[in-house]
Amino acid sequence: MEEVGWALARLGAAWLGLVLAFIVVPSALGLSLGISEAYMRVLVKTLEWATIRIEKGVKKPQPQMLKTPAANGIIERDETPMEKEIARLHRVDFEFSDIFYFCRKGFEAIVEDEVTQRFSSEELVSWNLLTRTNVNFHYISLRLTIVWGIGVIVRYCFLLPLRFTLAAIGITSMIVGTTMVGQLPNSSVKNYLSEVVHLTCSRILVRALSGTIRYHNKENKPQKGGICVANHTSPIDAIILTNDGCYAMVGQVHGGLMGVIQRATVKACPHVWFERSEIKDRHLVTKRLREHVADKSKLPILIFPEGTCINNTSVMMFKKGSFEIGGTIYPVAIKYDPQFGDAFWNSSKYNIVSYLLRIMTSWAIVCNVWYMPPMVRKEGEDAVQFANRVRSAIARQGGLTELPWDGGLKRAKVKDTFKEEQQKNYSKMLVRNGSIGSLSTGTESD
Amino acid sequence: MGSAHSVPAEMRELADRTGFTSEQIEHLHRRFKQLSRDQLTIRKENFDSIPDLEFNPIRGKIVHAFFDKRNLRPESDGLADEINFEDFLTIMSYFRPIEMNMDEEQLDRFRKEKLKFLFHMYDSDHDGKITLQEYRNVVEELLSGNPHLEKESARSIADGAMMEAASICVGQMGPDQVYEGITFEDFLKMWQGIDIETKMHVRFLNMETIAHCY
Numbered sequence: 001m002e003e004v005g006w007a008l009a010r011l012g013a014a015w016l017g018l019v020l021a022f023i024v025v026p027s028a029l030g031l032s033l034g035i036s037e038a039y040m041r042v043l044v045k046t047l048e049w050a051t052i053r054i055e056k057g058v059k060k061p062q063p064q065m066l067k068t069p070a071a072n073g074i075i076e077r078d079e080t081p082m083e084k085e086i087a088r089l090h091r092v093d094f095e096f097s098d099i100f101y102f103c104r105k106g107f108e109a110i111v112e113d114e115v116t117q118r119f120s121s122e123e124l125v126s127w128n129l130l131t132r133t134n135v136n137f138h139y140i141s142l143r144l145t146i147v148w149g150i151g152v153i154v155r156y157c158f159l160l161p162l163r164f165t166l167a168a169i170g171i172t173s174m175i176v177g178t179t180m181v182g183q184l185p186n187s188s189v190k191n192y193l194s195e196v197v198h199l200t201c202s203r204i205l206v207r208a209l210s211g212t213i214r215y216h217n218k219e220n221k222p223q224k225g226g227i228c229v230a231n232h233t234s235p236i237d238a239i240i241l242t243n244d245g246c247y248a249m250v251g252q253v254h255g256g257l258m259g260v261i262q263r264a265t266v267k268a269c270p271h272v273w274f275e276r277s278e279i280k281d282r283h284l285v286t287k288r289l290r291e292h293v294a295d296k297s298k299l300p301i302l303i304f305p306e307g308t309c310i311n312n313t314s315v316m317m318f319k320k321g322s323f324e325i326g327g328t329i330y331p332v333a334i335k336y337d338p339q340f341g342d343a344f345w346n347s348s349k350y351n352i353v354s355y356l357l358r359i360m361t362s363w364a365i366v367c368n369v370w371y372m373p374p375m376v377r378k379e380g381e382d383a384v385q386f387a388n389r390v391r392s393a394i395a396r397q398g399g400l401t402e403l404p405w406d407g408g409l410k411r412a413k414v415k416d417t418f419k420e421e422q423q424k425n426y427s428k429m430l431v432r433n434g435s436i437g438s439l440s441t442g443t444e445s446d
Numbered sequence: 447m448g449s450a451h452s453v454p455a456e457m458r459e460l461a462d463r464t465g466f467t468s469e470q471i472e473h474l475h476r477r478f479k480q481l482s483r484d485q486l487t488i489r490k491e492n493f494d495s496i497p498d499l500e501f502n503p504i505r506g507k508i509v510h511a512f513f514d515k516r517n518l519r520p521e522s523d524g525l526a527d528e529i530n531f532e533d534f535l536t537i538m539s540y541f542r543p544i545e546m547n548m549d550e551e552q553l554d555r556f557r558k559e560k561l562k563f564l565f566h567m568y569d570s571d572h573d574g575k576i577t578l579q580e581y582r583n584v585v586e587e588l589l590s591g592n593p594h595l596e597k598e599s600a601r602s603i604a605d606g607a608m609m610e611a612a613s614i615c616v617g618q619m620g621p622d623q624v625y626e627g628i629t630f631e632d633f634l635k636m637w638q639g640i641d642i643e644t645k646m647h648v649r650f651l652n653m654e655t656i657a658h659c660y
Contacts, residue, residue: 099504099564099584100645106508107541107648109498111477120480405497 019165023207036364040212043363046147047339050129053144118311118403119346130341130362155361159210163360166208171257174201175264182267194268195246202242209236210364215244220371222247222330225296227289229322230332231394232304233312234345235352236359237334240367247302248272248292270298286325293327300330305387311344312336314401318391320383328374331390333398337366370397460532464539474538478531487528488512503588507567512537516566523572543647558634560646565633575627578608611636 026032129151177197184190206213221244222228228247230237238249249271253262262273272288292298305318312335323329336343341362345355359365372393377386395402461468481495482488493499493509502508515522517540518533526533540563548556568576568584582604589600611628628636 099567099588100642102502102504102588103508103564103567104541104646104648106499106502106505107538109496109502110481110493110508111474111538111648113496113498 016165019162019169023166024169024204036207036210036212039210040364040366043340046151047129050144050147053141118314118316119348120311151363155363160361163208163210166204167360170201170204170208171261173204174198175261177201178264178268182264190268198242198246198265198269202239205239206243209239209359211240211243212364212366213240213243214368216368216370218244218371220330220373221245222300222332222371223328223374224299225293226300226328226330226374227293227322227325228300228302228330228332229305229318229390229394230302230334231312231315231398231400232306232309233334233336234309234343234355234359236343236365237304238302240334240369241302241332244369246299248299249302250274250289272301286321289322289325293325309345309347311346312338312400314403315391315395315398316403317406318387320387323377323383323387323390326377328376329390330374331372331394331397333370333372333394333400335368335370335398335400337368340364340366343367368398372397460535464535465542465545466535466539471535474535475531478534487530488534489528504584507570507584507587510570511563511567514566516572517563541646541648543649557642560642561634561637562630564646565630575629576633577627578604580627581608 022035129148174197177200178194181190181193181197184193228241230241238247241247246269248269251262251271251273253259253273253275262271265271266273270292272292274285274288289301292301303322305322306316307319310316341359341364343359343365345352350358375386375390375393377383381389392402394400457468457471460466461471464471466474478488481492483492490509490513493512499505499508510525511517512529512534513526515524515526518526518529518536529537540560565576568580570580570583582601585604585607586600589603608628611632
């Protein structure tokens with residue numbers, strides 16, 4: 001028994017030694033040994049082979065019909081505006097037929113609506129050998145099944161423990177490192193050291209997820225005293241951005257492990273963590289952020305204005321609070337490649353632990369980050385218009401669609417004011433036709 | 447992933463009855479599960495989770511149509527509390543587009559079914575007639591958001607339309623005649639010559655799954 005215990009201990013030590021040597025030390029120095037690149041190449045080749053096998057498996061000749069990528073939805077919506085459609089139907093001022101337009105729109109919404117789609121994971125064009133994404137795909141061949149089986153073994157027995165070890169190392173060193181740096185008096189040395197600690201730990205954590213991140217347009221990286229704004233897909237977004245530069249984060253104070261990390265890091269670097277009660281007081285929030293931004297020596301603030309995780313196919317409404325602070329906005333677009341691993345956190349379906357487990361058993365996290373040129377609020381532009389302008393820029397850069405809806409719809413209902421809008425439009429049309437004036441006696445028409 | 451996928455017999459039967467392809471049925475099934483939150487039946491409250499639908503002024507009538515038993519099975523009446531997937535598909539099939547290979551009789555039946563669906567939407571008390579009051583209700587729902595429009599105006603629009611309907615259906619009415627309401631036959635008469643098939647359908651795209659196994 002003792003020998004088994006000894007052997008296990010030596011194995012564990014050897015394992016840790018390897019991990020430290022090959023992964024932790026290079027990431028501390030910012031170097032790369034090329035291991036992840038090799039892994040990615042093998043992975044890409046395997047997935048390509050799998051896709052070809054799946055396509056070959058299709059035996060039925062496809063009739064010529066409308067084809068569309070899954071992401072666009074299953075119905076073709078008729079986009080003619082209400083005015084044209086109803087004008088076409090009109091022979092008299094008001095007809096039974098007007099109801100058609102609304103009826104059809106209602107049915108289209110029931111079959112498929114733009115918003116609910118965004119809170120479920122993006123559908124893949126081709127299967128990526130993960131059980132969790134197997135929605136449409138059926139049994140093809142023995143070879144594919146074997147490859148899938150090997151994939152399961154590799155992911156769960158090799159990659160998962162490795163990633164878990166790395167994550168543990170990363171988080172511990174973050175807490176220990178920032179606490180130590182936090183003991184120093186405020187000086188430039190302290191800032192420099194805190195940056196080093198943050199960067200190293202982020203790099204370790206990114207490797208813990210097998211992250212392959214490509215940064216574009218690095219010349220537009222956010223500068224000190226600015227505000228960095230990005231679209232939100234998962235809690236990992238923050239790590240992805242911190243991998244390449246230091247930011248002052250903004251967020252709610254959490255309990256548990258997250259709270260420990262927050263308390264440790266705030267000693268070293270001026271992050272802005274709010275108590276739950278304070279978030280409700282918008283003026284307090286804006287005031288603290290303004291103070292931070294005014295100090296040009298402070299790190300740029302990182303904000304996710306959507307307020308909740310969206311599934312990375314579209315950008316929803318940006319809350320205007322972040323855009324009222326002033327200062328320069330540096331937009332950043334983050335787009336994940338779902339083929340290797342889905343980073344979207346559906347917080348109503350999965351809790352944080354099962355989410356992290358899913359992330360750690362995916363193939364990899366691949367994403368592109370685009371830094372965009374800074375934007376400032378123009379003369380005569382209010383916060384909402386500015387927010388929309390920034391949002392369009394991010395959506396265009398990242399190849400995402402834009403939706404005017406609020407991410408809060410994940411949990412709440414639509415306000416009644418929207419319904420009234422549509423009714424107002426319709427009745428305005430009738431009034432314009434002059435029908436009201438001719439039918440009623442003596443009432444004023446609009 | 448060794449499981450073979452075979453098209454179950456009930457799916458085929460559903461496909462024949464409602465006219466959807468099996469891929470479309472699978473997609474609608476997924477949508478059904480999403481709306482019902484993985485339950486087997488949907489209730490009226492489940493439709494509250496669709497933001498796009500909130501825009502619609504006749505939202506209430508559309509949701510009601512799903513639970514109206516007259517739409518689900520011929521010769522039945524009343525309101526259901528909850529519907530299962532088969533009922534859901536049945537209602538959806540009212541919005542199927544016409545297919546190329548339909549003959550005259552099928553087309554005529556198709557059209558009648560769609561118009562019957564619409565008729566039921568107007569006839570809210572299930573008595574087989576659209577009365578003036580029911581019609582006024584619909585107009586008011588469509589217009590209620592506009593603060594400039596008073597109830598009087600909505601009523602006069604409804605009255606005007608009913609008079610037009612009466613003149614088509616009954617011809618000249620004597621001063622003592624009371625027009626009770628539009629029956630389904632009158633309703634059909636009103637729509638003669640107007641092409642509704644293209645207006646009352648939702649165009650489903652053909653979703654090919656990437657792989658099949660046969």
